[in-house]
Structures are given as C-alpha cells and as structure tokens.
Amino acid sequence: MAKISPLMIAPPLIFAGFALLAAVGMFRDDPEALPSARKGQPAPPVVLTELPNKVSFDDATLRGDGVKLVNYWASWCAPCRVEHPNLEALAEEGLPIYGVNYKDETANAMAFLTELGDPYARVGADLEGRMALDWGVYGVPETYLIDDSGTILLRIAGPVTQRIIDETLRPAIEAATVQ
Structure with missing residues (x-):
C-alpha cells in the first residue's frame, strides 16, 4: 500500500480552508461594511482648523439638538463628489451635517464648496x-x-448613496428619534 505524504494532503486542505473563508464572506449581512470600534461610544474630540468665511464646530456642537451627521471629505476625493448631492438633499430636509475637510489644501476645499455647494451647517x-x-x-x-x-x-x-440613505441611514435616524 502506498504511503500518503503530508505534502500531498496540504494543498487540498489549504484550498478547502480558503473556500470556506470565501463562503463565509459571501454570506455576511453587508460585505461592504467595515467595522467601527467607535459605535456606541462618545464621539472623540473635535480639533479643527477654521476655513475662511466658514463657521467651525467643536465637541459641544455634537451634543443636543437631535441627530446629526459628521462627514469627512476632501476636494481630491472623487467619491466625495458622488455623495455631495445626497448630502445637500439631506441638509435641505433639515438634517444637520458637520463637515471635516480631510488633509486638503484650503484653497481647494473652498473651491470644492463654491463649485458644488455647501451642505454643511458648520465645517472645519x-x-x-x-x-x-x-x-x-x-x-x-x-x-x-x-x-x-x-x-x-x-x-x-464610502459615499453616502441613495441606497445607503434608504436602507441604512433613515432607519438608524428613525430608531434614534423614537428612543
């Protein structure tokens, strides 16, 4: 009888392990969601530099007055342009949105807001x-x-799309305002 070498068994076992991981990944609730260690915790400190002719915000701004969004964006970010009309629509509905311009040149950030509009109640x-x-x-x-x-x-x-607004954001806002 032929002896089976461990080297002959290893490749099929490794393949089976990868196949199992792929199958588990395909059946997660939301394969695009990244975990957040901050969910359920107080928002971390707000430390911002003011943008010209804009009102910035601080920690106290994030407490009181109902639910609100904090949106990190940049002028060099293509998906930020994609989500921008959705943020403007949410702001027009009365949802306060606080903007954080991320690692950007001030002139470019201001040009972005001038070109696309400014949905932010406050921005820094x-x-x-x-x-x-x-x-x-x-x-x-x-x-x-x-x-x-x-x-x-x-x-x-990632970008706040209409699908995310309908399927994720609005239900979360509703749940928060019912409490």
Missing part, C-alpha cells in the same frame, strides 16, 4: 488627519451618525 479642516485618526477614519468619504448625547450610532465608510 483636519489638515494633518489627526482628528480622523482618533475617529477611526479609514479614508474619505466617511460619515458618522451622532445622537443627541454625542454618541456615535452609525459609521458609513
């Missing part, structure tokens, strides 16, 4: 990305839903 700049690190930002755009007490309820990594 995180020139070096230090605040973003504290918030756990992976990249822009990234948006956080904050409740009345300043607690992070939801994190949206």
